[in-house]
Amino acid sequence: MPDQQQPYEPERAVAGTGMGGGMDLAASEAATLEPDPERPDGARPQDRPRSLWSDAWRDLRRNPVFLVSALVICFLVLIAIWPSLIAPGNPLSCDLARAQDGPSPGHPFGFDGQGCDVYTRTVHGARASVTVGVCATLGVAVLGSVLGALAGFFGGGWDAVLSRITDVFFAIPVVLGGLVLLSVVTSNTVWPVVGFIVLLGWPQIYRIARGSVITAKQHDYVQAARALGASDARILLRHIAPNAVAPVIVVATIALGTYISLEATLSYLGVGLKPPSVSWGIEISAASPYVRNAPHALLWPAGALAVTVLAFIMLGDAVRDALDPKLR
Amino acid sequence: MRGRTRVQWALAVAVAVLPLAACTSGAGAAGGSVLSSSWGDPQNPLEPSNTNEVQGGKVLDMIFRGLKRYNPRTGRAENMLAERIDTTDSRTYHVTVKDGWTFSNGEPVTARSFVDAWNYGASLRNNQKNAYFFGYIEGYDKVHPDSGKQTADTLSGLKVTGPRTFTVTLGQKFSTFPDTLGYAAFAPLPRAFFTHHKAWLDKPIGNGPYTVESYTKGAQMYLKKWAGYPGPDKARNDGVTLMVYTDSNTAYTDVLAGNLDLADDIPAGQLKNVSSDLDGRYINTPAGILQTLAFPFYDKAWNTEGARKVRTGLSMAINRAQITKTLFRNTRTPATDWTSPVLGEDGGYQAGLCGAACEYRPAEAKKLVQEGGGLPGGQVRITYNADTGSHKEWVDAVCNSINNALGDDRACVGNPVGTFADFRNQISQHKMPGPFRAGWQMDYPLIQNFLQPLYYTDASSNDGKWSNKQFDALVDRANAETGQKAAIGLFQQAEKVVRDNMAAIPLWYQNGSAGYSERLRNVALNPFSVPVYNEIEVG
Amino acid sequence: MARYLVRRLLQMIPVFVGATLLIFLMVNVMGDPVAGLCGERACDSATAAQLEREFGLDKPVWQQYATYMANVFTGDFGTAFNGQPVTELMATAFPVTIRLTLVAIVFEIVIGIALGVVTGLRRGRPVDTAVLLGTLVVISVPTFVTGLLLQLLLGVKWGWVRPSVSPQAPLDELILPGLVLASVSLAYVTRLTRTSIAENRRADYVRTAVAKGLPRRRVVVRHLLRNSLIPVVTFIGTDIGALMGGAIVTERIFNIHGVGYQLYQGILRQNTQTVVGFVTVLVLVFLVANLLVDLLYAVLDPRIRYA
Numbered sequence A: 001m002p003d004q005q006q007p008y009e010p011e012r013a014v015a016g017t018g019m020g021g022g023m024d025l026a027a028s029e030a031a032t033l034e035p036d037p038e039r040p041d042g043a044r045p046q047d048r049p050r051s052l053w054s055d056a057w058r059d060l061r062r063n064p065v066f067l068v069s070a071l072v073i074c075f076l077v078l079i080a081i082w083p084s085l086i087a088p089g090n091p092l093s094c095d096l097a098r099a100q101d102g103p104s105p106g107h108p109f110g111f112d113g114q115g116c117d118v119y120t121r122t123v124h125g126a127r128a129s130v131t132v133g134v135c136a137t138l139g140v141a142v143l144g145s146v147l148g149a150l151a152g153f154f155g156g157g158w159d160a161v162l163s164r165i166t167d168v169f170f171a172i173p174v175v176l177g178g179l180v181l182l183s184v185v186t187s188n189t190v191w192p193v194v195g196f197i198v199l200l201g202w203p204q205i206y207r208i209a210r211g212s213v214i215t216a217k218q219h220d221y222v223q224a225a226r227a228l229g230a231s232d233a234r235i236l237l238r239h240i241a242p243n244a245v246a247p248v249i250v251v252a253t254i255a256l257g258t259y260i261s262l263e264a265t266l267s268y269l270g271v272g273l274k275p276p277s278v279s280w281g282i283e284i285s286a287a288s289p290y291v292r293n294a295p296h297a298l299l300w301p302a303g304a305l306a307v308t309v310l311a312f313i314m315l316g317d318a319v320r321d322a323l324d325p326k327l328r
Numbered sequence B: 001m002r003g004r005t006r007v008q009w010a011l012a013v014a015v016a017v018l019p020l021a022a023c024t025s026g027a028g029a030a031g032g033s034v035l036s037s038s039w040g041d042p043q044n045p046l047e048p049s050n051t052n053e054v055q056g057g058k059v060l061d062m063i064f065r066g067l068k069r070y071n072p073r074t075g076r077a078e079n080m081l082a083e084r085i086d087t088t089d090s091r092t093y094h095v096t097v098k099d100g101w102t103f104s105n106g107e108p109v110t111a112r113s114f115v116d117a118w119n120y121g122a123s124l125r126n127n128q129k130n131a132y133f134f135g136y137i138e139g140y141d142k143v144h145p146d147s148g149k150q151t152a153d154t155l156s157g158l159k160v161t162g163p164r165t166f167t168v169t170l171g172q173k174f175s176t177f178p179d180t181l182g183y184a185a186f187a188p189l190p191r192a193f194f195t196h197h198k199a200w201l202d203k204p205i206g207n208g209p210y211t212v213e214s215y216t217k218g219a220q221m222y223l224k225k226w227a228g229y230p231g232p233d234k235a236r237n238d239g240v241t242l243m244v245y246t247d248s249n250t251a252y253t254d255v256l257a258g259n260l261d262l263a264d265d266i267p268a269g270q271l272k273n274v275s276s277d278l279d280g281r282y283i284n285t286p287a288g289i290l291q292t293l294a295f296p297f298y299d300k301a302w303n304t305e306g307a308r309k310v311r312t313g314l315s316m317a318i319n320r321a322q323i324t325k326t327l328f329r330n331t332r333t334p335a336t337d338w339t340s341p342v343l344g345e346d347g348g349y350q351a352g353l354c355g356a357a358c359e360y361r362p363a364e365a366k367k368l369v370q371e372g373g374g375l376p377g378g379q380v381r382i383t384y385n386a387d388t389g390s391h392k393e394w395v396d397a398v399c400n401s402i403n404n405a406l407g408d409d410r411a412c413v414g415n416p417v418g419t420f421a422d423f424r425n426q427i428s429q430h431k432m433p434g435p436f437r438a439g440w441q442m443d444y445p446l447i448q449n450f451l452q453p454l455y456y457t458d459a460s461s462n463d464g465k466w467s468n469k470q471f472d473a474l475v476d477r478a479n480a481e482t483g484q485k486a487a488i489g490l491f492q493q494a495e496k497v498v499r500d501n502m503a504a505i506p507l508w509y510q511n512g513s514a515g516y517s518e519r520l521r522n523v524a525l526n527p528f529s530v531p532v533y534n535e536i537e538v539g
Numbered sequence C: 001m002a003r004y005l006v007r008r009l010l011q012m013i014p015v016f017v018g019a020t021l022l023i024f025l026m027v028n029v030m031g032d033p034v035a036g037l038c039g040e041r042a043c044d045s046a047t048a049a050q051l052e053r054e055f056g057l058d059k060p061v062w063q064q065y066a067t068y069m070a071n072v073f074t075g076d077f078g079t080a081f082n083g084q085p086v087t088e089l090m091a092t093a094f095p096v097t098i099r100l101t102l103v104a105i106v107f108e109i110v111i112g113i114a115l116g117v118v119t120g121l122r123r124g125r126p127v128d129t130a131v132l133l134g135t136l137v138v139i140s141v142p143t144f145v146t147g148l149l150l151q152l153l154l155g156v157k158w159g160w161v162r163p164s165v166s167p168q169a170p171l172d173e174l175i176l177p178g179l180v181l182a183s184v185s186l187a188y189v190t191r192l193t194r195t196s197i198a199e200n201r202r203a204d205y206v207r208t209a210v211a212k213g214l215p216r217r218r219v220v221v222r223h224l225l226r227n228s229l230i231p232v233v234t235f236i237g238t239d240i241g242a243l244m245g246g247a248i249v250t251e252r253i254f255n256i257h258g259v260g261y262q263l264y265q266g267i268l269r270q271n272t273q274t275v276v277g278f279v280t281v282l283v284l285v286f287l288v289a290n291l292l293v294d295l296l297y298a299v300l301d302p303r304i305r306y307a
Helices: A052-062 A064-081 A118-154 A156-171 A174-182 A191-216 A220-227 A234-267 A280-290 A295-323 B002-023 B054-063 B111-122 B131-136 B193-194 B196-202 B250-258 B272-280 B305-317 B321-326 B341-347 B363-372 B391-406 B420-428 B447-455 B469-480 B484-501 C002-029 C047-056 C059-073 C088-123 C127-142 C143-157 C169-199 C205-213 C216-245 C248-254 C259-268 C271-302
Strands: B035-040 B066-070 B078-079 B082-087 B094-096 B157-158 B165-169 B210-216 B219-226 B239-244 B262-264 B282-294 B331-336 B379-385 B410-416 B438-439 B504-516
Touching: A052 A064, A052 A295, A064 A295, A064 B193, A118 A156, A118 A280, A118 A295, A156 A191, A156 C002, A156 C216, A156 C271, A174 B196, A174 B363, A174 C002, A174 C143, A174 C259, A191 A234, A191 B066, A191 C271, A220 A234, A234 A295, A234 C127, A234 C169, A234 C216, A280 A295, A280 C143, A295 C169, B035 B219, B035 B250, B054 B210, B054 B219, B054 B239, B066 C205, B078 B272, B078 C047, B094 B111, B111 B131, B111 B165, B111 B321, B111 C216, B131 C088, B157 B219, B157 B363, B193 B196, B210 B239, B219 B469, B219 C047, B239 B305, B250 B272, B250 B504, B250 C248, B272 B282, B282 B341, B305 B363, B305 B504, B321 B331, B321 B504, B341 B447, B363 C169, B379 B391, B379 B420, B379 C169, B391 B438, B438 B447, B447 B484, B447 C259, B447 C271, B469 B484, B504 C127, C002 C059, C002 C127, C002 C271, C059 C216, C059 C271, C088 C127, C088 C169, C088 C216, C088 C271, C127 C169, C143 C169, C169 C216, C205 C216, C216 C259, C216 C271, C248 C259
Parallel strands: B035 B239, B035 B262, B379 B410, B379 B438
Antiparallel strands: B066 B078, B082 B094, B094 B165, B157 B165, B210 B219, B219 B239, B262 B504, B282 B438, B282 B504, B331 B504
16 A cells, blocks of 8 residues: 655654644755745734635635636626527527628627527537536546545555546546446436546546645644644645645646536537537537638637636636735 | 469569659659558458448459449449350349459459359358348358358359359349449459468458558558459559548548548538649549438337328428538539439439429428428437537538428437447337438449338338338339339339338438549549549559 | 555556456447447348357356456457457557657646746746636647647648658657647646746745755756646646547547557447457556656655655
């Protein structure tokens, strides 16, 4: 078993201040262990025992990046719930005679290969795509990071079993998994697709989270907390999680975009969303072969996807910054 | 024998190279006028009676010549190795093989070469996927019983009567049987096929205008012109390198970049720009392929008098002209009968036989569907396989057309199935929930081939299990008819039965398409959408 | 350390058995491959039965699996439907794919980490924004389109590279496909590195190193980068298998007859022998890659020890 031994070496100085915001990514080299006189966070008053998470929230509310990205996401959710608010047309009404036509009055984005209005399809595609992207990412992130954190923190048998399970999951080709697991589904909703992505996606976040936790738990403030008698749960949640969450956020926000595309791959294989569903992924993959002749049909749904990913990347960045006490 | 072959090879090479060296001094050292062409990895071992798809067929067409050959332009069956095929009763045929033909290893092509090959193809133990082609020959049920062990190794209907003569006795009358003999499954095979089977598979030996010089499975095959080829259709180039492409788009791009000489099957996304890209070096010619929508007649809902009207209504709701023009860019032609234009008027093709039922008439369509009691289950789901051939696009277009005609945006939806194998399984298990994609690529250019396998009761490709006594009787009579013309007339009558019942909705006739480099001249596709390699000139 | 290694190697046995069994069952669940083999026209029942017998499909699944595994241990991975031994397919596919994967990973490491360091040190500057935009393009435009356009531009318009890869697949022809294959992963690696660098550059040891008067280069490479690499290394480790087995689109665009293609074909044709054979090798690659990643943790961060 990968027994990540706790390095309780006595000569290693306990440099971190431990609790709350006074965290410190400990040094890996002896030379850097000497206390740094210019610690900006050293000046933080110790008499205000506010938690890291509430600090983070206070920071976030003032961060324009966060506000803008949150606004974009709210807008996306709104049109996902109520697409006809801004696109009253019927996404299923298509006239082949107008296939691949460019923009015209009333049809600002032009027409796709089947003669459907790209604007209406893009707006109405938000529901399926945002649901798949957000729900699958949440599922993958929660499942992957919880299991990864546990495996990385406790090591030993837990780690061995979970890690070997992920090895098996990694080995399942997406195409095979999709054809086998999704072809039996008759449901007309996005949930089988979400479930499938979570099932095949969690090992990646698991690995990332596990790696981060393994590093974080070597840090001095963890040793300090342990020495002070903190429980495993407290150490994991209050000390390790905030320091290990950054890579998970980074991977998850990018994965959100790839999951929206993956839905299209699955639909292309005939096992994703059942026709006549509308989604960005389906629009993008339908327009791809014709990119030389009708780039506009690809541009708009791809642009919507890009904006969504951008909003979540910014949100993730803001959250990560808020969680990083050294930036205060 | 081996040594002799070597010597012949050397001679052949010398013969081929000498005149070449004399006239094409400018050509590179790579071997002069050799062209490269796109290819797909054959699914099955390259045995003639085991090859049931176009890519393997391409090679067989280059290295084999049978008793008959279909004229690459007209599709007419013409004698190739056959000196004559005589019959008096449309049941027993006396075949005489021409003198002077040999395999590329020097072995003469005799009556036995044919009889052995056909017996091999028919025998159950050899697992040949085209075995059913020999099903007309007497004794087939003994060598290839439907169940249980075979009780004979050879077809009792095949008898060698001389070095170059043999007789074929059929189980029933079949007047156009000689015209089926151009199909690759009926090719002759050399002794080496039976004695050194593995070696033969690695490097097949045949009697066609090309010989296999080298074959790297999954990558490429180099076919060299056989200088000693005794036939009239000698290769006009020095050879062909078939390169395996997994995506026709890559092959197309390679033609643009000058890496490849010939790409058949132009991808749909490039059709709009192909003429300007290739400056007219693009051909688009009719092939014997018909796309239809078949129906599950085993499902009661689709097998009623009302459903007949619904089927006709659906057919009228499909705007074929617009789909073939917009989506397929005229690489398909709206179908107006159940055969193919490559048969020609004499062969039984009859434009407009379908009549109004194949025209776009949305108002009438809506009326007919209503009269027929509406769509079974309230919605039609067109089933197709998603893994090959981008069927999603046209199914979506057909559905949109139906939806627009019927004024209901959920009247028709596509029902993709992940893999071709699963699609075929669901068909054979009678699980189709509604109309399904059916494509028919002819085996030989006869009207019989477009009707009997598809609509005769329990025929091999009658996937919808349609059954009609009147149709069966007409086909039987047509097959028994000795005169070609009368037979075709009867087949056309049978086709009208198909029409009146709308047993399947004909969609469009498929064309073959190809683009080629500046080096090539005289490029053409035969009615099977395979390039006529031996006629291509390089340089 | 040695004990740890032995333990990890022993763990591979259950994973190997589990993964092969799982894949075997999955391909089996897909149904009868014979129907697909016969093409549009169904084989007659006798031929179909004969084919099933020949491929051993008439036996119960557990027996098929047992026979298959027994053969695998003698080095016989079965035959594909076109009569080619699977080992032969592997011998041609794996070398090509390994080269392609190597090119992709080199791109990920060199470009991804370099961009990550630059953007991490210059957060919010134009270069950071430009890389972010590039990331968005890579994520939202399918590989198929980027590959196609690059192929058309570099291969046909400008004639810099061959649009397709020849069967021998030499390294220089794999540069463009490798870049296309790496593109999405590049986005991950860049952002992971950027975040780690941004997080660690305020760490005490960095300030210490700067205060000591170490040259900037040395601070970045030896102190900052080394401590920021663990998430990146983890990601690349998980990515190796995905690159090798999942390069279906890239391999198709550039006509590379590699593992992704063979696997895809095997799955579509439901050829158990091909699929299980290729996946078996991929599982081994995963196991080794993940082991290496775990060992690299200890190299990058000496406080992590394995006993």
